Amino acid sequence: MKPPPFRYHDPDSVEEAIGLLGRLENARLLAGGQSLMPMLNMRFVLPDHLIDLARVEALRGVRLEADRARIGAMTVQRDLERDAALAERLPLVAEALRWVGHRQTRNRGTLGGSLCHLDPAAELPAVCAVLDAVVRVRGPGGERQLAFADFPLGYMTPAIEPDEMLVGVELPLWPRGHGHGFAEFARRHGDYAIALAAVQLALDASGRIARAAVAIGGVGPAPVRVQAAERALLGEAPTDAVLAAAAAACREVEAMDDVQVPGTYRRQLAGVMARRALADAVARASAQGT
Amino acid sequence: MMDSTEQTRDIALEVNGRAVAEQVPVRLTLADFLRQQLGLTGTHLGCEHGVCGACTVLVDGRSARACLMLAVQADGRTVTTVEGLAPADGPLHPLQQAFHECHGLQCGFCTPGMLTTLAELLAECPRPTEDEVRVAISGNLCRCTGYQAIVDAALLAARRMAGDAEAA
Numbered sequence: 001m002k003p004p005p006f007r008y009h010d011p012d013s014v015e016e017a018i019g020l021l022g023r024l025e026n027a028r029l030l031a032g033g034q035s036l037m038p039m040l041n042m043r044f045v046l047p048d049h050l051i052d053l054a055r056v057e058a059l060r061g062v063r064l065e066a067d068r069a070r071i072g073a074m075t076v077q078r079d080l081e082r083d084a085a086l087a088e089r090l091p092l093v094a095e096a097l098r099w100v101g102h103r104q105t106r107n108r109g110t111l112g113g114s115l116c117h118l119d120p121a122a123e124l125p126a127v128c129a130v131l132d133a134v135v136r137v138r139g140p141g142g143e144r145q146l147a148f149a150d151f152p153l154g155y156m157t158p159a160i161e162p163d164e165m166l167v168g169v170e171l172p173l174w175p176r177g178h179g180h181g182f183a184e185f186a187r188r189h190g191d192y193a194i195a196l197a198a199v200q201l202a203l204d205a206s207g208r209i210a211r212a213a214v215a216i217g218g219v220g221p222a223p224v225r226v227q228a229a230e231r232a233l234l235g236e237a238p239t240d241a242v243l244a245a246a247a248a249a250c251r252e253v254e255a256m257d258d259v260q261v262p263g264t265y266r267r268q269l270a271g272v273m274a275r276r277a278l279a280d281a282v283a284r285a286s287a288q289g290t
Numbered sequence: 291m292m293d294s295t296e297q298t299r300d301i302a303l304e305v306n307g308r309a310v311a312e313q314v315p316v317r318l319t320l321a322d323f324l325r326q327q328l329g330l331t332g333t334h335l336g337c338e339h340g341v342c343g344a345c346t347v348l349v350d351g352r353s354a355r356a357c358l359m360l361a362v363q364a365d366g367r368t369v370t371t372v373e374g375l376a377p378a379d380g381p382l383h384p385l386q387q388a389f390h391e392c393h394g395l396q397c398g399f400c401t402p403g404m405l406t407t408l409a410e411l412l413a414e415c416p417r418p419t420e421d422e423v424r425v426a427i428s429g430n431l432c433r434c435t436g437y438q439a440i441v442d443a444a445l446l447a448a449r450r451m452a453g454d455a456e457a458a
Contacts, residue, residue, distance in 0.1 A: 001315060001317050001318055001319070001322060002319060002322075002338055002357075003317040003319070003360075004317070005295070005296065005297075005317060006297075006316070006317060007297055007316070008297060008299070008316035008317075008360070008362060010362075033358050033359060033360075033363075034340060034355075034358055037319075037339075037340065037357070037358040037359070037360075038339035038340050038358065040317075041319070041338050041339050041357065041358075042339055050316075052360075052362075052363065054363060078352070098425075101429065102343070102428055102429025103353060103407065103410070103411075103426060103429065104343060104346050104353040104354055104355050104407065104429050105340065105355065105358070105429065107349075107352040107353055107354050108354050108355070108358065108359065188428070189425065189428040190428050190429055
């Protein structure tokens with residue numbers, strides 16, 4: 001057998017799962033298994049206990065409220081991708097999800113699993129960054145919420161204590177008529193990004209940029225918001241020069257070198273991806289704006 | 291080989307239309323369960339870490355990598371492997387027939403995963419574009435065909451399944 005020996009637990013409530021987490025030594029939570037199972041098969045991780053969240057129904061589902069979407073941590077990526085109501089209000093989510101792995105992995109992989117795994121090149125953390133997501137974390141002392149900006153502590157390290165678990169994510173809605181853009185460069189479809197950009201824009205009645213959010217992923221240890229790019233956009237008409245200035249700001253983000261590509265190449269790609277995502281966002285905002 | 295410290299569980303599921311009740315080690319993957327315990331060796335194992343797509347099966351009708359699922363997680367579910375696409379003594383599934391006619395396979399290692407993945411696609415999207423077919427099989431590696439014949443086969447099967455007269 002490929003995975004190492006462990007004891008298997010499959011609680012059906014969050015309370016039970018947190019109880020097990022607190023009580024058991026060297027326990028790991030299993031969400032959709034599309035990252036943890038490969039690590040188990042390769043024996044990169046050797047848990048004594050595996051706590052499978054698949055039966056915790058309360059952690060699944062998307063609920064749209066007046067100003068936000070509430071998404072359970074165990075919501076399967078493919079269900080999120082195909083949620084028509086969510087796609088209408090935040091089309092960025094479905095667009096980004098088409099870049100997440102493949103259909104087979106999205107049928108099992110979850111939003112919460114992706115956020116907690118926190119691969120620097122993963123799409124969903126970048127989406128949460130650009131949408132100012134609020135992350136809900138529960139532990140033995142109850143629930144706390146934190147801004148997604150405070151969620152990555154560093155490379156693949158979420159701000160979750162060992163006795164806590166991610167239970168849900170809230171995505172604040174943008175006004176109708178906003179524009180979104182998502183661009184990614186990877187060697188093959190479904191690979192982790194070498195660089196990606198996620199953009200949200202809203203135009204005012206005069207066609208100037210009233211609100212802008214720009215995130216870059218795959219380049220540094222965790223996805224980042226590029227405030228210099230957002231400043232370059234705010235209050236401006238979305239001309240080529242303005243978009244180019246914002247894209248140039250995206251080339252300044254912290255970049256990692258690895259065996260695939262050097263950091264300088266990632267920074268260059270960050271600018272190109274930002275430029276493409278911005279162009280899409282502007283086109284969509286203009287088309288829909290009031 | 292199972293030592294006494296190995297935790298096991300009893301699971302009951304439906305595999306290719308047949309009710310199955312088995313005891314499994316909790317760390318056994320669904321792929322190894324299908325191949326080793328049920329003898330359904332049509333599900334191929336390539337990379338065993340979710341990259342190659344050869345072990346793709348349908349779980350409750352949705353494609354999943356059987357190497358990235360534990361057998362215990364299939365408890366209560368319905369699993370379809372390549373062996374379940376067509377009846378044992380009946381005609382081939384339209385996808386299998388089209389793969390045969392279009393030379394959609396050479397060594398055949400990736401074929402079970404291709405077929406199960408495409409079966410899900412055609413169930414959801416009966417008239418896919420060539421691009422949709424290519425995206426659907428983006429998680430299935432083939433080292434023989436260059437994919438072109440596989441795409442041709444998928445599109446032919448789709449036309450036949452959708453009842454297009456000229457494809458018959």
